[in-house]
Amino acid sequence: MIEYAGIRDRHRHELDQRRMRAYARIPELQELEQQTPSLAMDLLRKRLLAASPQEGGSDAGHPSFRETAAQISRRRTQLLTQNGFPPDYLEMTWDCPDCRDTGYIGHEKCRCLRRRETAVLYDQSNLEMLAADADFSNLSESYYTGEDLERFRHARRTCERFVDEFDRVFRNLYLYGTVGTGKTMLSVCAARALIEKGKSVLYFSAASLFDRLADCTFGSGTRDALRDFTGDLYNCDLLIIDDLGTEFTNAFVASQLFSCISERELNRHPTIISTNLSLKEMQARYSDRVFSRITSTYEICKLTGKDIRLQRRRRGRRA
Numbered sequence: 001m002i003e004y005a006g007i008r009d010r011h012r013h014e015l016d017q018r019r020m021r022a023y024a025r026i027p028e029l030q031e032l033e034q035q036t037p038s039l040a041m042d043l044l045r046k047r048l049l050a051a052s053p054q055e056g057g058s059d060a061g062h063p064s065f066r067e068t069a070a071q072i073s074r075r076r077t078q079l080l081t082q083n084g085f086p087p088d089y090l091e092m093t094w095d096c097p098d099c100r101d102t103g104y105i106g107h108e109k110c111r112c113l114r115r116r117e118t119a120v121l122y123d124q125s126n127l128e129m130l131a132a133d134a135d136f137s138n139l140s141e142s143y144y145t146g147e148d149l150e151r152f153r154h155a156r157r158t159c160e161r162f163v164d165e166f167d168r169v170f171r172n173l174y175l176y177g178t179v180g181t182g183k184t185m186l187s188v189c190a191a192r193a194l195i196e197k198g199k200s201v202l203y204f205s206a207a208s209l210f211d212r213l214a215d216c217t218f219g220s221g222t223r224d225a226l227r228d229f230t231g232d233l234y235n236c237d238l239l240i241i242d243d244l245g246t247e248f249t250n251a252f253v254a255s256q257l258f259s260c261i262s263e264r265e266l267n268r269h270p271t272i273i274s275t276n277l278s279l280k281e282m283q284a285r286y287s288d289r290v291f292s293r294i295t296s297t298y299e300i301c302k303l304t305g306k307d308i309r310l311q312r313r314r315r316g317r318r319a
């Protein structure tokens, strides 16, 4: 809430500065704005007089408040545009027009607040760093050839559709392939596009996710901490579990994975899993029930090819 107050202060300050600039260039505008309150008082007085019985109760000939306000506002816009300012130059602006930087719409938390909360809670700086230039249009096809390229294109199309239809179609993605074939990059591109749409996105490497769950369950954390964490995990708009299979897998991990997948499915919140594990390996590692959930409710994209990171390094050396 302190952050929001700061944001509103910043916008008010910026508006004041814009007003000073506009007044400096357009003295008439300043007069107009300073007169507005007294004009309104004048009108009110006239209308009250006009409406009094002695005057016959007629207010004919006196423009209404609304008309006068509209006239003033038209003149104001005119002055601004004639002097090279945009027509909305003296309007208040907001980082989030939905809640006007208050964090709430009525009693409901605005999506910008939910996003802020998750970012603060889970230190998603990792994701922000990864996502800095993550855009589907920046992805290069030059690392793939032949069948690898076909697979990559299919996976990219699938991810783009996942983003485009996010609000309409409930989908999950299982991106699998060997190291360095672009799985993480695709999921980060999807994450970034959805964050820009105001969705709450949580991104975890499998190792850090299960570490955190174990810590909340067995460690020093309170029961509340576990409940809060799983609440976010099960309810954020998009959850990405990266590199599934690189963690130390045990019965606890397998059962947590199952809960996570099935809770999110129940709540109709999409999940993206990226992994080196083939479906068969995944089944062997996490149990049949995880396998059957994923194969029945996830779109599966296979990626193949040479390790992009190695190729990049080689190209860098040649350059």
Ligand SMILES: [Zn+2]
Pocket (backbone or CB within 6 Å): 096, 097, 098, 099, 100, 101, 102, 103, 104, 110, 111, 112, 113
């Ligand atoms: Zn908001």
